[in-house]
Amino acid sequence: MKDHWDHIYETRDTDKVIWKQKIPTTSLDFIHSFGLTRNAKIIDVGGGDSNLVDFLLEVGFQTITVLDISAIAIEKAKNVNWKICDITDFKPSTTFDVWHDRATMTHLRIIDFIYQSKK
Numbered sequence: 677m678k679d680h681w682d683h684i685y686e687t688r689d690t691d692k693v694i695w696k697q698k699i700p701t702t703s704l705d706f707i708h709s710f711g712l713t714r715n716a717k718i719i720d721v722g723g724g725d726s727n728l729v730d731f732l733l734e735v736g737f738q739t740i741t742v743l744d745i746s747a748i749a750i751e752k753a754k755n756v757n758w759k760i761c762d763i764t765d766f767k768p769s770t771t772f773d774v775w776h777d778r779a780t781m782t783h784l785r786i787i788d789f790i791y792q793s794k795k
């Protein structure tokens with residue numbers, strides 16, 4: 677799984693992959709719908725190099741965690757807590773007010789299915 681995503685981030689222009697959104701409007705609307713204070717703890721699971729974190733920082737959220745299995749995906753350091761980890765192994769040491777995932781859990785199942793089928 678990790679190799680799969682590292683390979684994608686090493687070999688593809690991730691501004692051009694189908695899941696990339698210039699402005700992640702649906703996710704932003706979803707997160708803003710909770711009326712959170714700016715010190716709410718938000719985790720973006722499988723955030724990769726999504727622009728979501730930039731928009732959240734821009735409006736003043738201060739405690740954002742981005743978790744991703746691929747270190748290559750999140751090499752571009754930003755002012756957030758980075759967790760390089762497989763979500764299925766993640767044992768949080770804190771609580772989060774919002775858990776956000778877009779296009780990660782779906783891939784978790786699809787890619788696992790493809791790899792199992794090849795065995």
Ligand SMILES: C[S@@+](CC[C@H](N)C(=O)[O-])C[C@H]1O[C@@H](n2cnc3c(N)ncnc32)[C@H](O)[C@@H]1O
Binds near residue numbers: 696724784
């Ligand atoms: C399709 S991309 C979506 C990226 C981002 N959420 C977005 O909407 O642009 C899926 C992301 O999930 C990460 N990922 C896949 N499986 C994971 C796992 N088991 N644990 C953590 N991250 C994972 C990948 O490295 C990749 O960055």
